[in-house]
Amino acid sequence: MNEVIAKxxxxxxxxxxRIYSLDIIKRALLHWSxxxxxxxxxxxxxxxxxxxxxxxxxxxxxxxxxQILLLEEARMQVExxxxxxKQEIYTAAFSLAIKDGE
Amino acid sequence: MANKFxxxxxxxxxxxxxLLPFNVNYIDRLGTYVAVSVSGEYILLRDAELTALVRHQxxxxxxxxxxxxxxxxxxxxxxxxxxxxxxxxxxxxxAFAFSGPSxxxxxxxxxxxxxxxxxxxSRQSTASSxxxxxxxxxxxxxxxxxxxxxPSLTVEFQGGEPLLAFERIAGAxxxxxxxxxxxxxxxxxxxxxxTHLLTDEMLDxxxxxxxxxSTSLDGPDWIHNANRPNNTRNSYAQTIAGIERARxxxxxxxxxxxxxxxxxxxxxxxxxxxxxxxxxxxxxxLRPLSHYGFAKKGLDRLSYSMGEFLAFYHxxxxxxxxxxxxxxxxxxxxxSLLLRNALTPFAHGYVDLRSPMGAGLGALVxxxxxxxxxxxxxxxxxxxxxxxxxxxxxxQPLAELLTSDAMRTLAEGGLTECIPKCSRCAYQSYCGTDPxxxxxxxxxxxxxxxxxxxxxxxxxxxxxxxSELSTDRxxxxxxxxxxxxxxx
Numbered sequence: 001m002n003e004v005i006a007k008x009x010x011x012x013x014x015x016x017x018r019i020y021s022l023d024i025i026k027r028a029l030l031h032w033s034x035x036x037x038x039x040x041x042x043x044x045x046x047x048x049x050x051x052x053x054x055x056x057x058x059x060x061x062x063x064x065x066x067q068i069l070l071l072e073e074a075r076m077q078v079e080x081x082x083x084x085x086k087q088e089i090y091t092a093a094f095s096l097a098i099k100d101g102e
Numbered sequence: 103m104a105n106k107f108x109x110x111x112x113x114x115x116x117x118x119x120x121l122l123p124f125n126v127n128y129i130d131r132l133g134t135y136v137a138v139s140v141s142g143e144y145i146l147l148r149d150a151e152l153t154a155l156v157r158h159q160x161x162x163x164x165x166x167x168x169x170x171x172x173x174x175x176x177x178x179x180x181x182x183x184x185x186x187x188x189x190x191x192x193x194x195x196x197a198f199a200f201s202g203p204s205x206x207x208x209x210x211x212x213x214x215x216x217x218x219x220x221x222x223x224s225r226q227s228t229a230s231s232x233x234x235x236x237x238x239x240x241x242x243x244x245x246x247x248x249x250x251x252x253p254s255l256t257v258e259f260q261g262g263e264p265l266l267a268f269e270r271i272a273g274a275x276x277x278x279x280x281x282x283x284x285x286x287x288x289x290x291x292x293x294x295x296x297t298h299l300l301t302d303e304m305l306d307x308x309x310x311x312x313x314x315x316s317t318s319l320d321g322p323d324w325i326h327n328a329n330r331p332n333n334t335r336n337s338y339a340q341t342i343a344g345i346e347r348a349r350x351x352x353x354x355x356x357x358x359x360x361x362x363x364x365x366x367x368x369x370x371x372x373x374x375x376x377x378x379x380x381x382x383x384x385x386x387x388l389r390p391l392s393h394y395g396f397a398k399k400g401l402d403r404l405s406y407s408m409g410e411f412l413a414f415y416h417x418x419x420x421x422x423x424x425x426x427x428x429x430x431x432x433x434x435x436x437x438s439l440l441l442r443n444a445l446t447p448f449a450h451g452y453v454d455l456r457s458p459m460g461a462g463l464g465a466l467v468x469x470x471x472x473x474x475x476x477x478x479x480x481x482x483x484x485x486x487x488x489x490x491x492x493x494x495x496x497x498q499p500l501a502e503l504l505t506s507d508a509m510r511t512l513a514e515g516g517l518t519e520c521i522p523k524c525s526r527c528a529y530q531s532y533c534g535t536d537p538x539x540x541x542x543x544x545x546x547x548x549x550x551x552x553x554x555x556x557x558x559x560x561x562x563x564x565x566x567x568x569s570e571l572s573t574d575r576x577x578x579x580x581x582x583x584x585x586x587x588x589x590x
Contacts, residue, residue: 067128067135067149068128070135070149070152070153071126071127071128071135073153073156074126074135074137074152074155074156075125075126075526077121077156077157078121078123078124078125078126078156081120081121082121082122082123085122085123085183085185086123086140088185089123089140089185089188089189089192090189090192092185092186092189093189093190093192093193093196094193
């Protein structure tokens with residue numbers, strides 16, 4: 001468990017994200033930061049991850065963070081379990097095409 | 103004695119499944135997640151359900167368990183994943199990727215009798231010379247068309263107003279038919295025309311050669327005449343007369359129309375839809391403007407944001423659904439395409455929404471001056487002075503055109519699986535990539551992601567589709583559009 005609290009400086013709303021692993025939180029924050037550069041990981045990411053949303057009105061509200069965290073958890077889990085399988089499916093689909101083209 | 107009970111594996115304990123590859127998005131308007139499998143099947147999941155799925159907390163007794171297996175989201179470890187079956191479904195959905203370009207657009211003239219406000223192709227006056235397709239290019243174009251391995255070909259004649267160069271159309275069709283006696287391809291012809299210049303001779307020729315007509319009808323007279331003026335001051339009346347005349351000669355189903363949405367159209371979604379319903383059209387295609395280059399041409403007054411277009415679009419779609427429920431058959435072309443993409447296993451023929459990209463791989467444009475482009479939009483870029491997406495000229499073999507520097511550049515953004523934002527998106531299976539549009543709008547960030555407008559529109563339509571399919575109200579309309587039969 002990580003001591004992770006996300007806080008929106010516009011609304012002072014905080015979200016407890018302790019149920020997620022640090023890896024998932026980092027990925028979610030990276031993804032969100034990609035869309036909203038004002039969002040950053042805290043300096044002491046090993047122990048405590050904290051960040052503050054920008055006061056910029058175009059940044060999505062912090063209330064969307066739980067959905068982003070669950071999406072990231074799902075994506076990480078699917079990637080971890082299916083990387084080889086996905087390649088196998090695509091290879092099978094395109095191999096059939098090569099045979100047809102002969 | 104027959105075993106009355108399910109096999110023991112049905113009663114297995116927790117975590118008795120493995121995940122298959124899928125993508126997932128959150129739909130704000132529904133408050134649920136949508137997951138789409140590699141085979142293109144989708145499922146809606148609440149927060150707790152997605153959590154349980156990826157944490158392996160479902161059991162075979164969970165209500166969703168068998169749905170998840172049937173739709174290829176999970177498999178049982180004692181039953182290996184059905185890779186050949188999933189691969190076959192993927193292959194069927196992407197059937198367009200396994201043959202050469204199937205849409206061949208021949209620009210027979212830049213001359214036109216209209217002066218549409220949003221025209222992007224530098225139309226020339228009807229009296230101009232030097233803007234018709236050189237007849238000497240035709241044999242080369244026919245060679246390029248038949249070099250494609252596609253078993254079904256669509257040859258589309260565009261302008262300007264292509265009927266001003268009817269002899270080029272007739273010449274091309276004559277050469278194609280002669281060649282096709284040996285090639286034996288399935289060929290469909292389309293002429294994109296205002297219909298105003300149709301003569302009996304043309305209609306007889308089109309009837310004899312199974313030619314379809316595609317025209318523009320932007321709405322009722324006061325919208326159409328403002329958007330598409332000509333020197334008669336009533337292009338609307340001429341368009342309607344042309345549609346009726348063509349229907350009488352060719353058959354109702356061989357005349358289609360699309361509506362380009364301008365700023366003037368935005369406040370009148372119902373009037374535009376009513377116009378199509380009144381004419382007994384089966385389709386209305388509500389097409390946003392291609393805005394690029396407008397600022398250069400001083401056309402900002404016609405422009406609008408994608409948000410404004412979507413507000414218009416969704417209102418129009420509400421009304422179209424109402425009309426269908428009341429017994430008037432009318433599909434919105436893009437929504438209907440997405441519906442078929444989501445609910446049927448088949449590939450579609452629409453080249454602007456494909457992965458791998460339709461530009462070049464699915465369609466080629468042969469310009470009047472003998473140059474070849476990967477899409478209509480890249481031809482329009484040339485009219486603004488940018489020739490970077492020119493593939494070559496009609497004398498070059500197809501293989502050379504498709505391995506040109508321009509095609510290599512476009513291919514960087516040509517596969518949704520490889521584009522950062524798209525690779526994570528649940529709608530990847532149903533969507534496509536349009537790198538030409540991306541280049542036209544944001545050349546400095548070419549190929550890194552879909553253009554913001556493209557993505558915004560597609561996401562909005564996919565979310566609307568999934569939302570509609572979760573309601574009882576829309577299902578009869580969905581079934582009606584897929585079976586192409588009126589509800590009543």
